[in-house]
Amino acid sequence: MGVSTYTSDLVVVGLGYVGLPLAHEACRSGLKVTGLDVNQRVVDGLNAGKSHIDDLSELDIADMRAAGFTATSDPSVLRNAQTIVICVPTPLSEEGSPDLSAVTSAAETIAAHLSPGTLVILESTTFPGTTDEVLRPILERSGLVAGKDFHLAFSPERIDPGNTLFGVANTPKVVGGYTELCGEIAAAFYGKFVRTVVRARGTREAEMAKLLENTYRHVNIALVNEMAIFCRELGVDLWDAIACAATKPFGFQAFYPGPGVGGHCIPIDPNYLSYKVKTLGYPFRFVELAQEINSRMPDYVLWRVQDMLNEAGLALSRSTILLLGVTYKANIADQRESPSRAVAAKLMQKGATLLFHDPHVPEWQVNGSPIPRADDLEQALGEADLTVLLTDHSEYTPKMLLERCQRLLDTRGVLRRADSELPGGRLTASISRKGVQVL
Numbered sequence: 001m002g003v004s005t006y007t008s009d010l011v012v013v014g015l016g017y018v019g020l021p022l023a024h025e026a027c028r029s030g031l032k033v034t035g036l037d038v039n040q041r042v043v044d045g046l047n048a049g050k051s052h053i054d055d056l057s058e059l060d061i062a063d064m065r066a067a068g069f070t071a072t073s074d075p076s077v078l079r080n081a082q083t084i085v086i087c088v089p090t091p092l093s094e095e096g097s098p099d100l101s102a103v104t105s106a107a108e109t110i111a112a113h114l115s116p117g118t119l120v121i122l123e124s125t126t127f128p129g130t131t132d133e134v135l136r137p138i139l140e141r142s143g144l145v146a147g148k149d150f151h152l153a154f155s156p157e158r159i160d161p162g163n164t165l166f167g168v169a170n171t172p173k174v175v176g177g178y179t180e181l182c183g184e185i186a187a188a189f190y191g192k193f194v195r196t197v198v199r200a201r202g203t204r205e206a207e208m209a210k211l212l213e214n215t216y217r218h219v220n221i222a223l224v225n226e227m228a229i230f231c232r233e234l235g236v237d238l239w240d241a242i243a244c245a246a247t248k249p250f251g252f253q254a255f256y257p258g259p260g261v262g263g264h265c266i267p268i269d270p271n272y273l274s275y276k277v278k279t280l281g282y283p284f285r286f287v288e289l290a291q292e293i294n295s296r297m298p299d300y301v302l303w304r305v306q307d308m309l310n311e312a313g314l315a316l317s318r319s320t321i322l323l324l325g326v327t328y329k330a331n332i333a334d335q336r337e338s339p340s341r342a343v344a345a346k347l348m349q350k351g352a353t354l355l356f357h358d359p360h361v362p363e364w365q366v367n368g369s370p371i372p373r374a375d376d377l378e379q380a381l382g383e384a385d386l387t388v389l390l391t392d393h394s395e396y397t398p399k400m401l402l403e404r405c406q407r408l409l410d411t412r413g414v415l416r417r418a419d420s421e422l423p424g425g426r427l428t429a430s431i432s433r434k435g436v437q438v439l
Contacts, residue, residue, distance in 0.1 A: 009026070009032045010031050010081065011084050011085075012026075012085050013078075013086045013106050015046065016088075019035065019087030019088075023064065025194075027067040027069050033067075034081070036072060036078065043072060054333055054360075075110075078110055079115055082119065086121065086122045087123045088103055090125050090268075103122070103126065107135050110139060117151075125210050125272065127275060128204040128208045129207070132178065139152070151178075153176060153185075154203040155186065156210030161263075162329060169194060170195055172196040173197050175198065176201065183202075211269055221255050222294050225258070225297050227257070258339070259340070260295065260298050261294045262328030262336065262339050262340075268337070299346065301343050304437065305388060308386060309407075312385075312407065319352055320355065320384050320385050321347055321352045321386050322380050322384035323371075323387075324356075324358070324389045324393075325389065333361060339390070344366045348367075348369070355371070356372070359395050382406065384405075386409065405435070406435060409439065
């Protein structure tokens with residue numbers, strides 16, 4: 001394999017929720033890191049010391065810059081990089097199939113600047129075979145051969161936005177190489193700033209590991225979502241049943257129902273696996289059923305809202321509904337695939353007047369229509385005909401909700417998970433009244 005004089009230890013391609021934390025941790029370990037992104041606004045912001053993701057503050061960006069980090073949109077920085085890590089989005093197309101356009105575009109750019117001896121790693125989630133069948137042929141247009149002239153590997157990202165306990169350094173890193181040597185070199189690279197590196201047999205096994213993790217969550221969330229629907233008809237408190245089952249020290253992991261699934265992984269990643277299975281001529285029935293169940297939860301929320309209003313003698317078309325939380329998970333600003341948008345769209349179709357509140361989102365639109373923001377939260381809680389808690393931000397305390405809301409539908413089980421805030425059975429008694437319901 002050829003020898004090259006490296007001008008960067010690492011170039012991270014794609015400076016979003018995956019690439020930027022990776023670059024941050026690599027900088028902390030003493031590596032010379034450059035960030036490459038096609039979005040000039042992102043590049044300019046980082047070079048001005050501004051962060052555009054929840055998990056990194058402006059102080060973190062300042063530390064990176066002090067360590068020598070720079071961001072650029074100039075692909076020439078790829079030339080003579082010791083390691084290149086691809087962290088670009090892999091969404092679904094309008095037809096629901098994998099969209100690898102960002103990966104192929106990054107690969108073409110890298111191929112035009114690839115030097116001998118460079119390690120190229122794909123972190124973007126995708127279906128098994130992508131690294132070998134899609135990425136490698138594009139990179140080899142450079143005239144260099146994977147495993148001979150440059151190294152190639154796949155390592156699935158495991159970023160959990162908003163998670164204060166686990167980040168890049170203390171989350172085990174799965175690595176699969178195109179060859180045994182590629183795997184060794186990739187593992188050695190991550191070992192410089194990740195505490196535990198797990199070697200997969202190859203790139204396909206590493207690609208499958210990521211899809212397995214998220215398909216597991218997708219299917220189990222669908223299970224409890226379906227149970228939430230029929231447990232209400234059976235008169236069973238599912239939240240209490242889950243709490244009881246979770247006391248078992250083995251063989252059970254608690255999942256909770258909600259208004260749908262959102263984010264960058266659960267609504268998307270299982271479809272990548274389903275797509276690959278379909279190429280073999282088989283349906284992936286578990287994934288397809290889970291997708292069907294989870295995607296109909298906004299309809300169930302709509303039905304529950306109508307039912308609560310009907311009990312109060314109110315029509316949805318003449319009611320004001322306050323939506324609390326429009327991001328896909330608690331305490332972050334990320335709105336990707338948030339089920340709140342689908343819930344809002346269905347309420348709007350029925351003629352409801354909507355307001356929203358989210359401490360992380362100053363403006364919000366649904367299908368091109370701006371939704372007014374409630375700036376005075378406590379006043380809005382008292383004036384709305386019904387409040388729907390869609391995202392369990394820490395600002396939405398059980399005490400405030402129970403004291404201020406006329407009527408409340410809690411789709412996240414905040415009231416069930418916070419009995420300690422209102423001792424003496426007061427919380428349980430409050431939930432049992434008609435104006436307060438948990439999904």
